[in-house]
Amino acid sequence: MNEYIIETKNVFRSFGGSAAVKDLNLRVRRGSIYGFLGRNGAGKTTTIKMLAGLIWPDSGEIRVNGVEPAKLTVADRWKIGYVSERQILPPGMRVGALIQFTSNFYPDWDFAVCDRILKRFGIDPGKRIKALSHGTARQVAFLLAMAQKPELLILDEPAANLDVVARRAFLEEMLDLIREEDKTVLLSSHILSDVERVADEIGIISQGTLKISEPLDRLKETVKQVRFYGFERGINGFEIPDAIRFSKSKDEALATLRLPDETLLPKLAATHRCQYEITHLNLEDIFVEVVKE
Amino acid sequence: MKARTPYWPLFRNELGVGHYAGIPWAMCLGFYLAIWLLASSLPLLILFKTCEGNLATFFTAFGGMFGFALVWWVAITAWLFAFALLPGISNPIQTVRAFEFMFTRAIDRRHLLRTRAAVIHLVLLGPLLLNLLVSSGSRETTFGPDNSQPESALRREQYSNAFPASRPKEGTVGVYPKEGTVRGWPITALKSLEQPAPIVIPRGSMALSAWILWMGALGLLLMQGYCVLVARHVQNSPWRAVMVIGGPIVAAALLAPWIPKLYPDLFEQSFLFFARNLVPLLIGLLALVPAVQIFSERRFSKLEIL
Numbered sequence A: 001m002n003e004y005i006i007e008t009k010n011v012f013r014s015f016g017g018s019a020a021v022k023d024l025n026l027r028v029r030r031g032s033i034y035g036f037l038g039r040n041g042a043g044k045t046t047t048i049k050m051l052a053g054l055i056w057p058d059s060g061e062i063r064v065n066g067v068e069p070a071k072l073t074v075a076d077r078w079k080i081g082y083v084s085e086r087q088i089l090p091p092g093m094r095v096g097a098l099i100q101f102t103s104n105f106y107p108d109w110d111f112a113v114c115d116r117i118l119k120r121f122g123i124d125p126g127k128r129i130k131a132l133s134h135g136t137a138r139q140v141a142f143l144l145a146m147a148q149k150p151e152l153l154i155l156d157e158p159a160a161n162l163d164v165v166a167r168r169a170f171l172e173e174m175l176d177l178i179r180e181e182d183k184t185v186l187l188s189s190h191i192l193s194d195v196e197r198v199a200d201e202i203g204i205i206s207q208g209t210l211k212i213s214e215p216l217d218r219l220k221e222t223v224k225q226v227r228f229y230g231f232e233r234g235i236n237g238f239e240i241p242d243a244i245r246f247s248k249s250k251d252e253a254l255a256t257l258r259l260p261d262e263t264l265l266p267k268l269a270a271t272h273r274c275q276y277e278i279t280h281l282n283l284e285d286i287f288v289e290v291v292k293e
Numbered sequence B: 001m002k003a004r005t006p007y008w009p010l011f012r013n014e015l016g017v018g019h020y021a022g023i024p025w026a027m028c029l030g031f032y033l034a035i036w037l038l039a040s041s042l043p044l045l046i047l048f049k050t051c052e053g054n055l056a057t058f059f060t061a062f063g064g065m066f067g068f069a070l071v072w073w074v075a076i077t078a079w080l081f082a083f084a085l086l087p088g089i090s091n092p093i094q095t096v097r098a099f100e101f102m103f104t105r106a107i108d109r110r111h112l113l114r115t116r117a118a119v120i121h122l123v124l125l126g127p128l129l130l131n132l133l134v135s136s137g138s139r140e141t142t143f144g145p146d147n148s149q150p151e152s153a154l155r156r157e158q159y160s161n162a163f164p165a166s167r168p169k170e171g172t173v174g175v176y177p178k179e180g181t182v183r184g185w186p187i188t189a190l191k192s193l194e195q196p197a198p199i200v201i202p203r204g205s206m207a208l209s210a211w212i213l214w215m216g217a218l219g220l221l222l223m224q225g226y227c228v229l230v231a232r233h234v235q236n237s238p239w240r241a242v243m244v245i246g247g248p249i250v251a252a253a254l255l256a257p258w259i260p261k262l263y264p265d266l267f268e269q270s271f272l273f274f275a276r277n278l279v280p281l282l283i284g285l286l287a288l289v290p291a292v293q294i295f296s297e298r299r300f301s302k303l304e305i306l
Helices: A044-051 A074-078 A095-103 A111-121 A134-147 A164-181 A192-198 A216-222 A264-272 A283-291 B007-014 B022-050 B055-085 B095-103 B109-135 B152-162 B204-234 B238-255 B258-262 B266-276 B278-301
Strands: A004-015 A018-024 A027-029 A033-038 A059-064 A080-083 A152-156 A184-189 A201-206 A209-215 A223-229 A245-248 A253-258 A275-280 B141-143 B199-201
Touching: A004 A044, A018 A044, A018 A209, A027 A184, A033 A044, A033 A192, A044 A059, A044 A152, A044 A184, A074 A080, A080 A134, A095 A111, A095 A134, A111 A134, A111 A164, A134 A152, A134 A164, A164 A192, A184 A192, A192 A283, A201 A216, A201 A283, A209 A216, A209 A283, A216 A223, A216 A283, A223 A264, A223 A283, A253 A283, A264 A275, B007 B109, B022 B055, B022 B109, B022 B204, B055 B109, B055 B141, B055 B204, B055 B238, B055 B258, B055 B266, B109 B204, B109 B278, B141 B152, B141 B204, B152 B199, B152 B266, B199 B204, B204 B238, B204 B266, B204 B278, B238 B258, B258 B266, B266 B278
Parallel strands: A033 A184, A033 A201, A080 A152, A152 A184
Antiparallel strands: A004 A018, A004 A027, A004 A059, A201 A209, A223 A253, A223 A275, A245 A253, B141 B199
16 A cells, blocks of 8 residues: 555646646655645645546646546545535535435445534534534534545645634544544645644645645754854855745845754854854744745 | 445435425425426327317417427526536535535546436426327327318328328218308318318327427437536636526527428428438437437536536
């Protein structure tokens, strides 16, 4: 079995001549919770829709569980759960009827999971979908994805448009369930605090390009913001080409850098005869540094 | 485990079962059944009540109602296929975005479309099929005598050719009286006093019902092909979708009144052509069903949901 449940190679997709995703190389490890981050319009949803087989790439390769999304069979779909930000469930159906209807298509459907989630979220199975609040409808969509017992759960902004309290409750319940079931999760969100609490790995997409994709711990360990100051021979000529972000003023420079080891900065400071100061970044800071134009 | 999409849950879903409260659903069903029965009996009612089973006068009446029937048919067919195929158009059961829900479940898209098409075919061809079944037990159909057209003899011959088993009606006198009136016409106005007896067309009403069913099925398949063909181009634009679906309906509404005026014999000649070439036309239609379905399923499988 392949180590990666999702693999894309040089994927490109445009809409009306405007590139939504460019040269995307995304790999999601089995068993991980992958936080897929980006600003609105960065290409997250386009990527996720390509993974879910709702739209097709113009070029490049996509493999989900080893299969091209365009060729996903019914058996392949048993293993993929999907909840999208704007996914609308059949509005006239009652929750119970929708569960019953959806269960017809999954051999391993778990009614116990349904009952548990209905109880946890306090959802009335007799209510029609159109009578539910937006948040409750999202919870039902999540329930439907969980009860099919998927190996891969794709969640595109599952808690978007919920108020803070509802979002937190939803995320906590969702995480408990995901951990219990030991699934691979691709979680797209622009709410970084949510992702930071749960994700093992992080991918950051900006303007259709995947800028960063690595484990969250390593990302936080290695990406730092460094202020260089006190240049004895002047700041002219001081550049760091590999920096994620670099700016300089008359007498100091600010760089967001990936520092794989401790020795890089002393060497740099010695070469340019300057001093430096390191600022540790949280995920939100890193995200802003990466996607800032 | 055999990975196959179960058929009946999809079929029930396409009929709207479980989507509405019981009473509105039953009311809709009752209304639809009334329309269904009316539509299924209308052609035969016209034939036997208005035209007294005589095909010579039927097509004039048929031409009169054709415009309304065509517009109604195109409108119903186009919208049902639009609901089934175009993600850009909100439909009463699934809504626009529920396409995404269905497309991301473990449902084979081809089976989904097959079920949708089966429901639409059943709903729209059901009355015509019922019409065909009822016609098998209806009384005999005749043609002539008809002096309203100078080509009467030619048409009579065409009927005789199209229905080789036709025969002169027994017990009818083929000669009109020398004085008095026939159907309100003075005898002197008639070209000839000697008139051939009406011909009896065995299974004529069945042939007529089969012709209507054949035209309906052909129209349905063509509309399915059209909707599938345009689906990809309008899939994310409700306005474009409404325009391409509304186009044929408007065209039908504009053309329908002119067809009987410009081509008064069109329906009758079409019927006679159908009767003469029954077998090849039926084979052609049957061959068209899988062709359209396979084409539709391929296109439907490639639809994108933005």
